[in-house]
Amino acid sequence: MAPALRSRTLKKNDFPTFFKPLKPILFSESLSTKPSPIPPNIRSLSWSPTGTLIATCTGADCRIWNSDRPNVKSSTQLKNAHAKGGVEYGTPGVAGDTVERVAFCPTTEGVLASTGLDGMVRLWDVRAPGAATGVSGKGTALADCKTGGDSAFLTWHPNGQDMLVGRRDDVVHSVDVRRMNGIDGTAQYELQCERKMDRGKHILYAMAFSNSGREVFATTQEGSVRILDYPTMSHLHTLSGHTAAAYTVAQSPTGGYVAIGSGDSTISMWDTSMWLTTHTLSAPSQVTSVRDLSFSFDGSYVVAGAGPDSKDGVPGLNIFHADTGDVVHTIETTHCPSYVAWHPTRYWLAFAGDAGGMKVLGSGTGL
Template sequence: MAPPNRAPALSKTQFPGVFKQFKPAVFSESLGPRPSGLIQKIAAVSWSPTGALIATCTSASIRVWSAERPNVRSSTELKNAHAKGGATFGSPGVSGEVIDTLAFCPTTEGVLASSGRDGLIRLWDVRVPGTVAHVGGKGMALADCKIGGEGHFLKWHPNGREMLVGRHRDQIYSVDIRRVTALDATPVYSMESTERIHRASKNYYDMSFSNTGREIFATAEGGSVDIIDYPSMTRLHTLKGHPETTYAVQQSPAGTCVAVGGADANISLWSTHDWYCMHTLSAPGQLMSVKDLSFSFDGAYLVAGCGDAARDGTPGIPIYHVDTGEVVHTVETVNCPTFVAWHPTQYHVAYAGDPGGLKVVGKPAEAV
């Protein structure tokens, strides 16, 4: 997959004047001229690696949007995506299990992984009509892998061939994905048997890979974050900067820092050079707990959400400047944002939690 073009960087002084001009686009599942006023309980938001697609999950269904076409007619719905025996594009009449989370493969456009309360990790080809795509189906289940219970989190390795899945907070599984090229050159995937690679001595709430994939950052009770060697799962170091449970962790795409969100409503930023806490970010009354984090593609800006705690805070999305810790702009919202995600190459922020459905606000590429 060729690397997509990135938008030129916006400085801290440029950012507010540009970003405040743009209103959010509503990706509503309503077919009417006006978006529904209902609040969808979206459980995850994920951009594809090129930014052409956005995936969300609500209850037992997955919706994949064309990022350039917010109309629901241009989207793909996987109804009852974790129904027994798999699902295909818009499968009717079959009840499905609740989907816990989903994430696009970081290296292959249109490949999505989801975890459901049926104890399966499911791999999808979800390429949508009207988007640039390779040969393949649309909304097709490619492979399943059993983990025996609901997936607490699901994180791709940067190589796009492995995933970490937390079944329970002290059980972490490794899922290995192998790509086989068929005679018709259509990508075919199979999932190897899943092996529990680590039984932790503490509860881990979230994990993420470092940019190199050689380390894992793991949030835990007591306000700590463990840095763990991968794949040996040996603990290398522990960061301690929060008085309460840490829920979310992410390394900056620039590689210079790691952001940690906790139950204390704060975000700590740690330098990867010396593991010194650079800043502690907070927006009084904004979030009661930080359960979702996302860096902009250049690592210059950071946003946060409260995860599934939909009423756990007040409206607005502060956009933090990573180097200084300042709030350079606040996106106006009706409710506290739940899940947030920066576009992989542009200054667009997708977020859930407001009436109408998924919303995206940002700076169009052509206006750069």
């Protein structure tokens, strides 16, 4: 896969000039010109590695959008994506469980992973419409993997060959996607290992790999983030800087910061050369809890979402400058944003939580 062309970096003082005239484009599953005022319950957003596709999940369904074609007729639906059927069962599914997370493989365009309340991880080839396996709609299910319990998060290793899948009871599965064995024309993952994390005060909410893939950042209920060695999962260090639970974590694409979002409505920015908190991004008027965050492709800008707590926040999506913590622009919204995701190579910003469906700022522009 050839690397996508990157936009030129916008300096802090130039950012508002380019973004102020832009209006978010609605990607709605409804064909009605007047969408429902109730925001759909989108649980996850993910860009493909080239940024040509965006995946969302709502209820039991997943949908893959072309990033510059907001009409629902141009999208691909995976209906009842986690129905009891498909690769493992060999029969079409009828009813599906809730899909909690979707995530594109970081190295292979069109390969999507999903996980949900059925205790399964499923791999899809979204480039093969009309070849549905076990679901109604389009897309091909390539392989299944049992985790044995309700899934809470899913994250890819930067090499695109391993995944970590966390259950709500703090059991974490490491999946090697290369280990597939064909049985009667089907394929299925083999779990390479299963890690039981500490219970009690170390309840896990999310995990993210470092840029090198040699470490894993794990958020905890006590407000800290544990840095673990991969693949041994042994404890290396703890980042403690929040008075409430730490819900989300990400390393800047340039590697200079690790950002941690917390239930105290702040994002702490950790300098990775000193492993100290240099500054904090604070927006208590926007969200009461930071449960999702995203860096722009150049690491210059950060946005935050409230996840399922978005009903407790207020409208408006703040874009922070990563180095200073200043708000450089605020996108007007009807409701508090829930999930957010920057395009991998451009200043295009996808967010959920508003009426009608997902919105993308900058789509189709040269930014």
